[in-house]
Amino acid sequence: MASLGEVAEWRLSASSKSHLWAMFGFTSQIPHLPTSPFAIRGTIPAPCSPNLHPPRVQQAPSVVSTPTPPPPPPPRPYPMPSIYLETFGCQMNELDSELVMGSLKAVGYAFTADRERADVVLYNTCSVRERAEQKVWSRLGQDRLRKLDRPEIVVGVLGCMAERDGEDLIKRMPVVDILCGPGELDKLPGLLDNAVRTRSMTGGFATDTNLTRPTVMTSARQVALQGNTSRRSATLAAAEDTLELLDLSRAVSPEDHGMTRSAYVRITRGCNKFCTYCVVPFTRGAEVHRPPRHIIDECKRLAQSGVVEITLLGQTVNHYRFEHGSSVTIGGVMQPQKGRSYKGGHTRDPFAGAQTTTFADLLAQIHDEVPSIQRLRFVTSYPRDFGDDVLEVMRDHPRICRYLHVPAQSGSNRILSMMNRGYTVEEYLDFLDRARSFLHQPQIGRPLTIAGDIIVGFPTETDEDFALTIGLLEQARYKNCFIFKYSPRPGTIAFDKIADDVPEEVKRRRNNKLLAVQNTISAAVSRDFIGTTMGVFIEGLSERELKKRRPERTGLIGLTISAKRPDDAKPTSTDGDACCAGACEDDSHTLTTMAIEPVATAVQLSGRTEGDVIVHVDAPPGIAPESMIGQVVQIRITDCRPLSLIGEVVEPVSLTTTH
Ligand code: SAM
Ligand code: SF4
Numbered sequence: 001m002a003s004l005g006e007v008a009e010w011r012l013s014a015s016s017k018s019h020l021w022a023m024f025g026f027t028s029q030i031p032h033l034p035t036s037p038f039a040i041r042g043t044i045p046a047p048c049s050p051n052l053h054p055p056r057v058q059q060a061p062s063v064v065s066t067p068t069p070p071p072p073p074p075p076r077p078y079p080m081p082s083i084y085l086e087t088f089g090c091q092m093n094e095l096d097s098e099l100v101m102g103s104l105k106a107v108g109y110a111f112t113a114d115r116e117r118a119d120v121v122l123y124n125t126c127s128v129r130e131r132a133e134q135k136v137w138s139r140l141g142q143d144r145l146r147k148l149d150r151p152e153i154v155v156g157v158l159g160c161m162a163e164r165d166g167e168d169l170i171k172r173m174p175v176v177d178i179l180c181g182p183g184e185l186d187k188l189p190g191l192l193d194n195a196v197r198t199r200s201m202t203g204g205f206a207t208d209t210n211l212t213r214p215t216v217m218t219s220a221r222q223v224a225l226q227g228n229t230s231r232r233s234a235t236l237a238a239a240e241d242t243l244e245l246l247d248l249s250r251a252v253s254p255e256d257h258g259m260t261r262s263a264y265v266r267i268t269r270g271c272n273k274f275c276t277y278c279v280v281p282f283t284r285g286a287e288v289h290r291p292p293r294h295i296i297d298e299c300k301r302l303a304q305s306g307v308v309e310i311t312l313l314g315q316t317v318n319h320y321r322f323e324h325g326s327s328v329t330i331g332g333v334m335q336p337q338k339g340r341s342y343k344g345g346h347t348r349d350p351f352a353g354a355q356t357t358t359f360a361d362l363l364a365q366i367h368d369e370v371p372s373i374q375r376l377r378f379v380t381s382y383p384r385d386f387g388d389d390v391l392e393v394m395r396d397h398p399r400i401c402r403y404l405h406v407p408a409q410s411g412s413n414r415i416l417s418m419m420n421r422g423y424t425v426e427e428y429l430d431f432l433d434r435a436r437s438f439l440h441q442p443q444i445g446r447p448l449t450i451a452g453d454i455i456v457g458f459p460t461e462t463d464e465d466f467a468l469t470i471g472l473l474e475q476a477r478y479k480n481c482f483i484f485k486y487s488p489r490p491g492t493i494a495f496d497k498i499a500d501d502v503p504e505e506v507k508r509r510r511n512n513k514l515l516a517v518q519n520t521i522s523a524a525v526s527r528d529f530i531g532t533t534m535g536v537f538i539e540g541l542s543e544r545e546l547k548k549r550r551p552e553r554t555g556l557i558g559l560t561i562s563a564k565r566p567d568d569a570k571p572t573s574t575d576g577d578a579c580c581a582g583a584c585e586d587d588s589h590t591l592t593t594m595a596i597e598p599v600a601t602a603v604q605l606s607g608r609t610e611g612d613v614i615v616h617v618d619a620p621p622g623i624a625p626e627s628m629i630g631q632v633v634q635i636r637i638t639d640c641r642p643l644s645l646i647g648e649v650v651e652p653v654s655l656t657t658t659h
Contacts, residue, residue, distance in 0.1 A: 081119030089126025282331030407453030411472030457507030
């Protein structure tokens with residue numbers, strides 16, 4: 001029986017090994033996975049290991065074959081457990097959860113939205129602010145009590161908290177069976193398989209039911225962490241990047257994105273910026289860029305499954321670049337490439353050329369090669385080194401959204417310097433002017449909208465610094481802004497070197513003040529849209545319409561139209577403690593592909609402008625509302641609400657008429 005602190009061996013049965021690698025399209029030679037030790041620091045030798053296949057340099061363009069579909073999972077000696085997966089934090093975590101779900105479903109696991117009944121509970125965690133971590137600690141506390149009744153449940157902590165806290169997390173919460181950092185998520189099926197097998201081999205766990213001293217015996221612990229002190233070298237990052245296989249093996253099906261028709265695609269991972277307050281470079285490791293062919297093929301597969309809106313993800317997305325002359329291919333898979341370090345300050349990618357895919361090139365290629373993607377977005381942009389080449393491509397390619405999420409963090413140059421952001425307020429505002437001069441064209445229905453992030457209460461921030469931040473907001477005129485109270489994060493430079501000397505009460509006051517300022521600005525930005533005509537991508541019934549149609553509220557309509565995906569296995573997402581002023585990316589919106597039962601009054605639909613502003617519109621008389629869903633419809637804006645716009649259809653082209 002495994003006991004607390006006991007070290008188990010990393011063992012996969014031959015069948016599960018072959019199955020895992022078959023999932024990634026490696027069907028021929030199945031290499032040996034290690035049999036010990038279980039604690040994986042760095043990455044395990046894998047089929048891509050340089051020992052097995054010497055690296056070879058491949059010239060552009062790369063050719064990658066879509067991984068072959070996985071064979072049916074082999075029979076298991078135990079019933080397949082059901083998994084509850086909860087996601088905390090950013091879009092990158094949401095995407096990680098989606099990929100993890102796909103990889104676990106492919107080996108036969110089922111998902112449930114019912115944490116109480118689940119056999120496996122997984123938390124995909126965020127460490128960016130303390131509050132997001134506190135939520136996970138509280139969930140784990142509940143799991144510890146639950147495990148007294150159900151000792152067989154397996155608990156896993158994935159993502160940034162696992163990487164940041166490492167095995168200290170298990171010491172504090174022995175209920176945890178699996179720790180898997182964001183750089184090791186490709187190994188989760190194997191880790192879970194081992195946790196479940198050791199659990200079934202030991203036949204459950206001894207439990208001390210004395211609640212004053214609960215000791216829950218767990219299955220043999222499974223740990224896969226990158227090790228936050230070892231940022232990989234460029235060669236190692238390329239040679240060992242089995243994580244790329246997780247993205248490459250993404251399960252794409254109409255059911256996954258059927259209701260939202262919107263998907264994230266990762267283009268870079270990690271971060272090299274080391275802003276002094278931020279844990280991301282430590283938890284997600286060095287910045288690496290995925291091969292463009294992998295990204296474009298993923299977009300194509302998503303488009304084929306019905307996705308019409310893609311958001312490209314990266315911490316500093318505009319710094320994407322892939323230099324083909326130095327790319328490495330291992331085991332038939334081109335490897336991601338570490339970002340170059342260079343002195344910034346340019347307004348065009350200095351490495352552009354035939355052998356390089358710059359961010360501007362990538363955007364243009366996705367736009368041109370995947371024409372059924374109606375909306376192409378990207379987050380998050382870094383204010384420095386945002387090239388005119390990118391702005392030109394955005395201007396000249398109609399399906400690239402004129403929307404930028406470009407955090408400033410502070411309006412004080414002194415604070416920006418302490419944050420190690422690498423730009424001044426003046427440079428930031430110059431960038432916004434430059435972006436607007438290229439892209440802000442309300443007269444043709446294509447305004448540029450901009451969203452920001454601000455941290456209030458960074459150490460030593462004075463009232464004068466804060467007043468400068470208010471000034472920045474007034475000049476930036478964001479559509480919306482995420483405002484965060486500074487949260488000292490152990491391991492970061494600010495935590496180690498600068499006392500958190502702004503009292504909580506002052507942080508709270510500044511936070512509220514900025515929210516109020518931004519709300520006023522957001523309302524003014526919305527008012528500016530009145531009278532303009534914009535393309536609005538119609539996503540589904542508005543919240544108001546849904547309420548109207550809920551049978552329990554009206555008693556009139558029997559058809560249930562749900563804002564949620566029918567698949568109750570969708571991972572739930574719990575944001576951290578960000579306050580967003582103005583209409584923001586996280587606002588709920590609705591979509592349905594179901595037939596909409598006619599009602600006497602006009603049916604109100606909701607959609608978004610390319611600038612991510614929510615618009616409500618009534619389906620015109622004689623037009624079937626469902627025929628508008630999933631289309632970009634020209635809408636004249638007639639009014640505005642605090643978080644949305646109201647409009648009317650001006651061009652009901654190609655919409656189905658009702659009879
Ligand atoms: N890479 C993006 C950038 O730098 O623009 C942002 C990514 S970060 C995960 C998201 C936001 O969290 C940041 O823009 C910042 O405002 C906020 N954030 C990060 N660390 C924080 C901390 N220690 N306390 C408060 N907010 C923080
Ligand atoms: Fe964190 Fe700065 Fe990197 Fe953004 S750019 S992820 S804030 S270190």
